[in-house]
Amino acid sequence: MTMQQPISTSMPSHVAIIMDGNGRWAQGRGLPRLAGHHAGTGNIKRIVREAIALGIPYLTLYAFSTENWRRPSWEVRGLMRIMAEYLDRELRDLHAEGVRLRLLGDLDNVDNALRKKILDAITLTSNNTAITLAVAFNYGGRADILRAVREIIATGVSPDEVTDEMINRHLYTAGMPDPDLIVRTSGEQRLSNFLIWQAAYSEYFMTPLLWPDFGPDQFREAVQSFAYRERRYGGRPGEQTASVATNS
Numbered sequence: 001m002t003m004q005q006p007i008s009t010s011m012p013s014h015v016a017i018i019m020d021g022n023g024r025w026a027q028g029r030g031l032p033r034l035a036g037h038h039a040g041t042g043n044i045k046r047i048v049r050e051a052i053a054l055g056i057p058y059l060t061l062y063a064f065s066t067e068n069w070r071r072p073s074w075e076v077r078g079l080m081r082i083m084a085e086y087l088d089r090e091l092r093d094l095h096a097e098g099v100r101l102r103l104l105g106d107l108d109n110v111d112n113a114l115r116k117k118i119l120d121a122i123t124l125t126s127n128n129t130a131i132t133l134a135v136a137f138n139y140g141g142r143a144d145i146l147r148a149v150r151e152i153i154a155t156g157v158s159p160d161e162v163t164d165e166m167i168n169r170h171l172y173t174a175g176m177p178d179p180d181l182i183v184r185t186s187g188e189q190r191l192s193n194f195l196i197w198q199a200a201y202s203e204y205f206m207t208p209l210l211w212p213d214f215g216p217d218q219f220r221e222a223v224q225s226f227a228y229r230e231r232r233y234g235g236r237p238g239e240q241t242a243s244v245a246t247n248s
Helices: 022-027 033-054 066-070 073-096 112-124 141-154 164-170 216-228
Strands: 014-018 058-065 099-104 131-139 181-184 203-206
Touching (some): 033 058, 066 073, 141 164
Parallel strands (some): 058 131
């Protein structure tokens, strides 16, 4: 049997991760769901460091969706507290390691104390260059597109002047490349309203591992799988196709 050879040696410029399975991880150990979320945040540092080691310039993590507000109020409060505690605990190390934090999402429904922590963290790390860590927090893909369209309409642009590039400039990810690779843990096979515009030509890596168990070795495996993908962008094998995967 002939072993498949990599098509490319290139690394993805942008990896996005749907960090799923924290609650199931806790339940499988007889722990409360919030213990799983604590374990999940503890895993972030390992993955960020591996992304830096691999030379990946952009990493996006799906932390809290617009739909997550529907969860029980005690769980939502716990998730907000865990986010605040994570920033208190990890921000100094993230900054020292050259991580630039970026928010994808809306802070309108977030309490003032947490909003300030997030904005202060973004300001503190704004000049770092080792990696851009974008956190999708209170984020939904449809809401992202709707917001972009409303902003464009507000400028008075006529319908025939609207382009892909114009929409890109009004999305939360403006200035970032579209994700080359989207990883989802926990075995689910869906995007869950995550970067649905930006993911039009992304490659996918689905794993049954729950997020707290998804370590650097598994992340490296996901990234290495990217070398075996032939990205055609609608063309045929072997044809040179223009990249459509970069926001401007």
